[in-house]
Amino acid sequence: MGSPLPRDPIADAQRNWERHGWGEVAAPMAAITAIMRTQQILLARIEGVLKPFGLTFARYELLALLSFARSGALPMNKASALLQVHPTSVTNAVDRLEKAALVVRSPHPTDGRTTLIELTSEGRTLAKRATTALNNEVFGQSGFGNEDVEHLIRVLGDFRKAAGDFTD
Numbered sequence: 001m002g003s004p005l006p007r008d009p010i011a012d013a014q015r016n017w018e019r020h021g022w023g024e025v026a027a028p029m030a031a032i033t034a035i036m037r038t039q040q041i042l043l044a045r046i047e048g049v050l051k052p053f054g055l056t057f058a059r060y061e062l063l064a065l066l067s068f069a070r071s072g073a074l075p076m077n078k079a080s081a082l083l084q085v086h087p088t089s090v091t092n093a094v095d096r097l098e099k100a101a102l103v104v105r106s107p108h109p110t111d112g113r114t115t116l117i118e119l120t121s122e123g124r125t126l127a128k129r130a131t132t133a134l135n136n137e138v139f140g141q142s143g144f145g146n147e148d149v150e151h152l153i154r155v156l157g158d159f160r161k162a163a164g165d166f167t168d
Contacts, residue, residue, distance in 0.1 A: 010034050042138070049137045053130045054100065058085075060134075062093045063102060063127040066119045073118035075108060084165070090117075102126060 010033050017026035046057050055063070061083055066072055074082075080090045094117050097103040102123030108114035119127070144152065160166065 010037065045138050046134065049133050050130055053126060053133070055126070055130055058089065059093050059097055060127070060130055062090065062097065062117070063119065063123055064131060066103065066117060067124055067127040067131075071118075072124065073106075073116045075111075075114045076105075076117055077114065079117060097123065 010030050013033060014026045014030035017023070017029055022029075043057060046060075050057060050060050053060075062079060065079060065082055066074060076090055076094065077087065080087045083090065094103060094105065098105060101120055103117050103119055106116045106118060108116050142149065161168070
């Protein structure tokens, strides 16, 4: 990241929206734009921590998901659903992780149409190391206060639920 800007460009955009007669949507525009910018900042931090491990966030998420599975393996379609990404994205991540010997594909023992993704011991070790780094360098130093975190979880969870992301 470069030097901080002297003013908040999102606040400037909100004022511009108001000046152009869009006052009723100026605050939501600013909030959404701020969320998008925050996502960029957080992703850059996460990717910076994961880069020495040879991982992107997408690949890390898949390794972490598999490390939480009881057997260390999941069907590819279930991984896609749980990660909330298109199956092609999972296939691409598995291709890269398999080349790095961090996961292996195997046929499902009872469903010949399904492929399992399984962590290798190297993948499990790398997932643990990367998680420790993320916990220490990003999640443990998020820049959000404890009350803010709880508020964000509630507000964003409510939004995601209303958007059909999940049900209780």
